[in-house]
Amino acid sequence: MIELTLFAAAVLAVGLYMAWNVGANDVANAMGTSVGSRAITIRQAILIAAVFEFSGAVLFGKHVTDTVRKGIVDPAAIADPHVIALGAFSAILAAGLWITFATWKGLPVSTTHSVVGAMTGFGLAAAGLDVVNWAKMGKIVASWVVSPVVGGIVAFISFSLFRHFVIRKYPDRARLERVFAYFQLMTASFVAFAHGSNDVANAIGPVAAALEFSREGATVASKVPVPMWLLAFGGAGIVIGLATWGYKVMATIGERVTEITPTRGFCAEFATASVVLANSQIGLPISTTHTLVGSVIGVGMARGIKALNLRIIMDIITSWLATVPIAAVVSGGIFKLLMIVR
Amino acid sequence: MGVDANPVTVTWMGGIGIAALVASYLLVNERTRQWSDKRIVLVALAVSFSLVLSTERYLGLL
Numbered sequence: 194m195i196e197l198t199l200f201a202a203a204v205l206a207v208g209l210y211m212a213w214n215v216g217a218n219d220v221a222n223a224m225g226t227s228v229g230s231r232a233i234t235i236r237q238a239i240l241i242a243a244v245f246e247f248s249g250a251v252l253f254g255k256h257v258t259d260t261v262r263k264g265i266v267d268p269a270a271i272a273d274p275h276v277i278a279l280g281a282f283s284a285i286l287a288a289g290l291w292i293t294f295a296t297w298k299g300l301p302v303s304t305t306h307s308v309v310g311a312m313t314g315f316g317l318a319a320a321g322l323d324v325v326n327w328a329k330m331g332k333i334v335a336s337w338v339v340s341p342v343v344g345g346i347v348a349f350i351s352f353s354l355f356r357h358f359v360i361r362k363y364p365d366r367a368r369l370e371r372v373f374a375y376f377q378l379m380t381a382s383f384v385a386f387a388h389g390s391n392d393v394a395n396a397i398g399p400v401a402a403a404l405e406f407s408r409e410g411a412t413v414a415s416k417v418p419v420p421m422w423l424l425a426f427g428g429a430g431i432v433i434g435l436a437t438w439g440y441k442v443m444a445t446i447g448e449r450v451t452e453i454t455p456t457r458g459f460c461a462e463f464a465t466a467s468v469v470l471a472n473s474q475i476g477l478p479i480s481t482t483h484t485l486v487g488s489v490i491g492v493g494m495a496r497g498i499k500a501l502n503l504r505i506i507m508d509i510i511t512s513w514l515a516t517v518p519i520a521a522v523v524s525g526g527i528f529k530l531l532m533i534v535r
Numbered sequence: 536m537g538v539d540a541n542p543v544t545v546t547w548m549g550g551i552g553i554a555a556l557v558a559s560y561l562l563v564n565e566r567t568r569q570w571s572d573k574r575i576v577l578v579a580l581a582v583s584f585s586l587v588l589s590t591e592r593y594l595g596l597l
Binding site for chain 1: 568575
């Protein structure tokens with residue numbers, strides 16, 4: 194059991210805030226196209242996402258997590274575990290603030306990159322350039338290109354083939370869309386489940402690290418345990434986030450990039466899920482958020498470039514480029530401040 | 536986010552993908568295009584998941 198110190202309470206509060214952000218920004222990955230295509234209402238999307246996100250987090254969330262997300266900073270280089278605890282706290286607060294801003298603007302950003310950027314900022318502030326794994330940072334930068342391009346290509350090809358072999362041969366378009374609304378929903382449920390199981394760590398990983406290393410007698414380790422109650426805590430935060438603020442980014446993904454119908458939404462979601470699934474075997478630097486946006490652009494491109502809202506796409510890309518540096522700067526600043534006042 | 540390719544995720548996604556192909560075929564086929572939407576979806580899912588699960592069992596994944 195954790196000691197109920199003021200710091201532990203603050204960590205849990207910030208962890209809940211981060212989980213809320215993860216839910217609010219990332220629910221669009223799963224449900225944005227389904228809502229945009231009118232296959233389901235926002236209320237139905239929230240209910241479905243809530244069930245699958247929470248189930249994924251609790252049933253398949255990892256019980257051991259990296260001390261530092263994706264190992265971007267070597268914790269052993271920072272000898273004092275209490276410093277790591279403060280750094281983890283700074284990171285989740287900074288990442289949360291950035292994601293809140295992005296969600297307010299309706300921009301889908303990678304919550305993983307936000308946490309990685311924030312951890313980098315803490316690492317730089319605590320121990321300088323050498324503590325950061327720059328090779329991993331290079332992979333993250335590469336994912337800005339790889340993820341949307343791969344997602345876009347797969348979605349473009351699959352929708353083009355579908356249009357050639359099915360849509361053109363079947364005159365009743367409305368009926369086709371009705372049937373594919375079912376498959377779109379099933380794919381969306383999968384993405385919600387997978388997101389819950391994997392991305393709860395974005396909120397809970399730093400919380401677990403902060404709680405673990407703030408204990409008396411704690412020693413630095415690269416992995417920390419994640420108890421079941423913490424997974425449920427993170428899952429609940431994600432559900433509250435998607436229910437209260439998820440509509441903003443869902444509107445961007447589902448309506449503002451390109452017009453989405455159930456057949457297009459299915460191709461985009463299926464392409465995203467396939468790419469992310471295949472990546473677990475290949476090991477490319479892939480972000481689900483970036484892959485989904487690329488997939489939505491891909492199905493739009495299959496109808497021609499005029500089908501795309503280029504302005505919103507540029508805004509989204511700008512937010513991706515800004516994620517890591519802004520999270521890093523804010524996190525470094527918060528960490529420095531906490532080190533002065535502690 | 537990454538998703539591990541385990542039997543649950545592969546079955547889920549494989550089943551949906553093949554079901555979409557089967558449903559597309561049922562929609563364009565003269566003999567089955569008159570079926571109701573739900574019948575087409577359910578038959579497609581039944582065929583696809585049977586295929587995916589039996590293949591996984593044959594390959595020793597289940």
